Amino acid sequence: MLTPAALLLLLLPAVQDAQAPVLAIRVARAETVSGGAIEGATILVEGGKIVAVGEKVPVPRGAKEVDATDLVAVPGWVVPFSRFTVSPGRSRGTNAQLRVMDEIDRFDEVWGEILRRGVTTVAVAPYGAGIAGQGAVLRPDGEAAEALVPSAFLSIDLALETASKQLLRQALENGKKEIERLEKAKKEAEKKAESRPATRPATRPSAESRPATRPAPETRPATRPARGPATRPAKEEPPKPDPKLEPLVRLLKKELRALVSLDGPAEVLHFLDAARGFEFERAIVGASSLHLVADRLAETKESVVLPPEITFAPFTRNRVNAAAVLLRAGVRIAFVPSPATRDGIEAYPFRVGELVKAGLPRDAALRAMTLAPAEMLGVADRVGSLEEGKEADVLFFDRDPFDPAARLRRVLLGGTFVEMEE
Amino acid sequence: MIASRSIPPLFALLALAAPTRALAPPQETRPETREAVEEEKKAPEKEKVLALRGGDVHTVTAGTLRPGVVLVRGKTIWKVGTDLAIPEDAHVLDVTGLRVYPGLVAAETVGILGRFGASDSPADSVDPFSLSLQLASAAGITTAVSGTAVAKVIPGDLADLIVREPAFVRLNLGTAQARRETREKLEKAREHLRALRRHEVEKKRDPTLKEPDKKGIDEGMLRLLRKEIPARVSAGSRSDLLPVADLALAFGFVAIVDGAHEGWTVAGDLGRAGIRCVVNPRQKVLPDRETARPSGSTIENAAILRRAGVEVAVVPPQRSISTGGTAGRDYLTFPLDAAFAMRGGLEADAALETITIGAARVLGVDDRVGSIEPGKDADLIVASGDLLDFRTFVEWTIVNGKVVYDRREATFFSHLKTRRDLAPPPEPIAEEPPPPAEEEGEGKKEDGGGEEDGSRSGR
Numbered sequence: 039m040l041t042p043a044a045l046l047l048l049l050l051p052a053v054q055d056a057q058a059p060v061l062a063i064r065v066a067r068a069e070t071v072s073g074g075a076i077e078g079a080t081i082l083v084e085g086g087k088i089v090a091v092g093e094k095v096p097v098p099r100g101a102k103e104v105d106a107t108d109l110v111a112v113p114g115w116v117v118p119f120s121r122f123t124v125s126p127g128r129s130r131g132t133n134a135q136l137r138v139m140d141e142i143d144r145f146d147e148v149w150g151e152i153l154r155r156g157v158t159t160v161a162v163a164p165y166g167a168g169i170a171g172q173g174a175v176l177r178p179d180g181e182a183a184e185a186l187v188p189s190a191f192l193s194i195d196l197a198l199e200t201a202s203k204q205l206l207r208q209a210l211e212n213g214k215k216e217i218e219r220l221e222k223a224k225k226e227a228e229k230k231a232e233s234r235p236a237t238r239p240a241t242r243p244s245a246e247s248r249p250a251t252r253p254a255p256e257t258r259p260a261t262r263p264a265r266g267p268a269t270r271p272a273k274e275e276p277p278k279p280d281p282k283l284e285p286l287v288r289l290l291k292k293e294l295r296a297l298v299s300l301d302g303p304a305e306v307l308h309f310l311d312a313a314r315g316f317e318f319e320r321a322i323v324g325a326s327s328l329h330l331v332a333d334r335l336a337e338t339k340e341s342v343v344l345p346p347e348i349t350f351a352p353f354t355r356n357r358v359n360a361a362a363v364l365l366r367a368g369v370r371i372a373f374v375p376s377p378a379t380r381d382g383i384e385a386y387p388f389r390v391g392e393l394v395k396a397g398l399p400r401d402a403a404l405r406a407m408t409l410a411p412a413e414m415l416g417v418a419d420r421v422g423s424l425e426e427g428k429e430a431d432v433l434f435f436d437r438d439p440f441d442p443a444a445r446l447r448r449v450l451l452g453g454t455f456v457e458m459e460e
Numbered sequence: 461m462i463a464s465r466s467i468p469p470l471f472a473l474l475a476l477a478a479p480t481r482a483l484a485p486p487q488e489t490r491p492e493t494r495e496a497v498e499e500e501k502k503a504p505e506k507e508k509v510l511a512l513r514g515g516d517v518h519t520v521t522a523g524t525l526r527p528g529v530v531l532v533r534g535k536t537i538w539k540v541g542t543d544l545a546i547p548e549d550a551h552v553l554d555v556t557g558l559r560v561y562p563g564l565v566a567a568e569t570v571g572i573l574g575r576f577g578a579s580d581s582p583a584d585s586v587d588p589f590s591l592s593l594q595l596a597s598a599a600g601i602t603t604a605v606s607g608t609a610v611a612k613v614i615p616g617d618l619a620d621l622i623v624r625e626p627a628f629v630r631l632n633l634g635t636a637q638a639r640r641e642t643r644e645k646l647e648k649a650r651e652h653l654r655a656l657r658r659h660e661v662e663k664k665r666d667p668t669l670k671e672p673d674k675k676g677i678d679e680g681m682l683r684l685l686r687k688e689i690p691a692r693v694s695a696g697s698r699s700d701l702l703p704v705a706d707l708a709l710a711f712g713f714v715a716i717v718d719g720a721h722e723g724w725t726v727a728g729d730l731g732r733a734g735i736r737c738v739v740n741p742r743q744k745v746l747p748d749r750e751t752a753r754p755s756g757s758t759i760e761n762a763a764i765l766r767r768a769g770v771e772v773a774v775v776p777p778q779r780s781i782s783t784g785g786t787a788g789r790d791y792l793t794f795p796l797d798a799a800f801a802m803r804g805g806l807e808a809d810a811a812l813e814t815i816t817i818g819a820a821r822v823l824g825v826d827d828r829v830g831s832i833e834p835g836k837d838a839d840l841i842v843a844s845g846d847l848l849d850f851r852t853f854v855e856w857t858i859v860n861g862k863v864v865y866d867r868r869e870a871t872f873f874s875h876l877k878t879r880r881d882l883a884p885p886p887e888p889i890a891e892e893p894p895p896p897a898e899e900e901g902e903g904k905k906e907d908g909g910g911e912e913d914g915s916r917s918g919r
Binding site for chain 2: 203204302303304307308311327330331351352353354356
């Protein structure tokens, strides 16, 4: 939905920031996630990006120094799955072409509220069962949520029903066929272009037999006036995928990833069964009792997004730390606040802390709130850790963030301090 | 393995002979050896042997070995015998004092496989973590019918689930009209098959001839008539059973009948028509006082049917697992229903068959499951005693060669103290003293004596 003009407008403040002085923030400890914890660190920020993090970072002259030596810095939370400002209610089907960016209310107050609670990157998925559509990754700026990646993933929601499993299988099959069709069409087009002498062009069949399939040459002339089309239709347009299948084509070409919502271990097995033979990048979202299939998830190196909860083993009152079990089995895990609302986010670090108490390694826990979800969303090159070149999204707590007494004092989003509620 | 190990020294020799090229050969060998190592890793996976040793093996089709050894390789039974060499790397399950049976076959179930009703194939709808499925496995059931599929009962897995699908065509022959309609469909299908055969002949003379039109022909009926799969019908009373037998004889298809409480009154007719019956021995239907002929149900139903040559599968009163707590009501205590058939005069061996190989024959899957024979699927259960004894527990359940249930670790039964846990089980009433025990050395013998003492004091 973003027009180029709007994009420009959004970029303007960032450009101004670039001229702002370098920011040097001194903290008690920086938990970089990617490079361990650094005591007495200085975080250097320039142009909205982190330039350096370290114990002995030379502060350039003219830099604006911020004393936060009583605070602990961690990367901003990356929430890998939410439905903020999206309205529910769409039936099951294959709706790969739908984009959640068309439904999001970018100006809702909720963005500012979750930002002040530490969320600096958030994925939003469309509602709907089956293949629900394309989700977006956003930065919840207080003024207006800004798309980091407008079409970041394909949201697949499978309730265990034959129809859903068959629907997924069918959709993937269709995507595969479409790729084959496109490649075939491309080859044929190349062949034609080679075999046809450039001087004697298309007065022959093409005009008559295939006018409908090629609207492109007709729309072109408007921008590039009329000297071309009659003499040079030989310049073939590359074949275009069916818009409904295009996201699936991108998925199977690994240009798009999938977030697959499943309910439980049985659904996971059925999903893995349906997806067998298709390679695509994906993360499994939200299922409970996944510890029962930890080995199977590790086998195919799945990523799992789960709420930070200690659950009951099915049909028992035995408590299970599913995150720890999965991690031990070799499954990549990321957390999603539960519920993914402003209140759920408020209690988020404390909830994760409960799992740390119950045996989840602390560094893995912090990673599962920051870098791991960023990796699963394909934005780890921009957010998720405190390291050089990444967006300056930093949270400042007055003690260990997992401590229930810890308070989030300041939030830095893209190098700018966010106004906090008092 | 030996070959790959011998390679490096060879190259070392070469290296000595040609020092200038000393580095090259090892580099080339590396991928080879790596592959070899990977192959080695894979190979045992494929050939992994599971050995059940020390228990009485009830093969069902080839007698009982006391004690015997069952070797499972991969997903199938490899060898069965009394004196088998167990491969060194085999995973050994010592089942001394226990009994090995084939996994139980449930000829009709509701809600054990599949969460969303019988219309979905288990392949797409089974919940291998559901309570009923786990309990069914704990009860020793390894194969179950759901909808028109015969499938394995595998807690926690979907692999190799389906045995046969569709395994039969379900027909409604409950009313006169339904019977007439079915007969018409069958006649049409038979006519079509005849036309096809004629066409085969005529085509040789005139290749341009078109194949007869398939329109309006019921595909299921064609499969029945070709004897690819049997029909499955619900019929209880004599007046419902005889038309099924008639139709099966007239059209030459095989029929499985569910219910058949008056089967005993027409057992001969059913036997002649090759009908297979799925019965619950305890089903109660009062006799019809209006008629002089025998009617109503009897506990002897299964025994009488068997004597008439009817293949019988026994099922419990409820085809589900309801976990309501009443013993002997559903699949939680499946073998008890075979024991009830014994109350009605069925021999113990025959009773065991009604929930194993007999049920498999009824369903037409006896080539895969139902008995302990080399080549068959490795679906086995290890029971603490006689399977038809009400005090017996299933200790292990094995499906497709994998242990899927282990009572010692299972959530629902591990805390229950059984006879076996409290005191070793009583020695089987010794018709003959088992000679191998004497040969096995003194340690074993002492164990045996101890067991006997224990059982006495236990009582």
